[in-house]
Amino acid sequence: MRELIKLMANRMNDIHDILVDTFGVHMTDKELHFWVIGIIGIITYFIVYFCFKIIEKMQWSITILSFIYTFTVMVVLVFAIELQQAITNRGNMEFADAVMGLWGYLVFFLVYIVAAFIIYTIIKLFKGKK
Structure with missing residues (x-):
């Protein structure tokens, strides 16, 4: 870093x-x-x-824009944390740490997307049967 x-x-x-x-x-x-x-x-x-x-x-524009904005904030936050570590000498300032932090967000967002898709599909199926 x-x-x-x-x-x-x-x-x-x-x-x-x-x-x-x-x-x-x-x-x-x-x-x-x-x-x-x-x-x-x-x-x-x-x-x-x-x-x-x-x-x-696009159909899911608010979701897409929210993801982009949040990802941007997370990039700033991750690099601010890494810079803070370098300034205070508490922890190692490594690019790999920043990447892993962003991967954490991406994985959690992917879990959210899968769960939302499953719930959305179930709701659509039940509404279709009525």
Whole structure:
């Protein structure tokens, strides 16, 4: 996990150097964050908006959107926990821990989906017999 964060930090430093070399503009960290995060954010917004408009037309749209939102929150939570472990030196900061935590959510959600499908099917069968 530490190696991944260091790699990401190095890539961000490389991008910073490329921006400075390409455009010749020296920006403070705040200015650089403003532009880079702003551009990444608006591009991400349009991609998410387009995908969610497609999902909106599906039968189980609220379930799908709820899953996506919850999964996003879980990713943030898992990495926050791993970073907290690195900062406080309580536990090991490992990417595998984050992956296993997310697998836990996926397995529990799959169990929920199977149970919901079984209940939904039983209800449909009983309503069909009346």
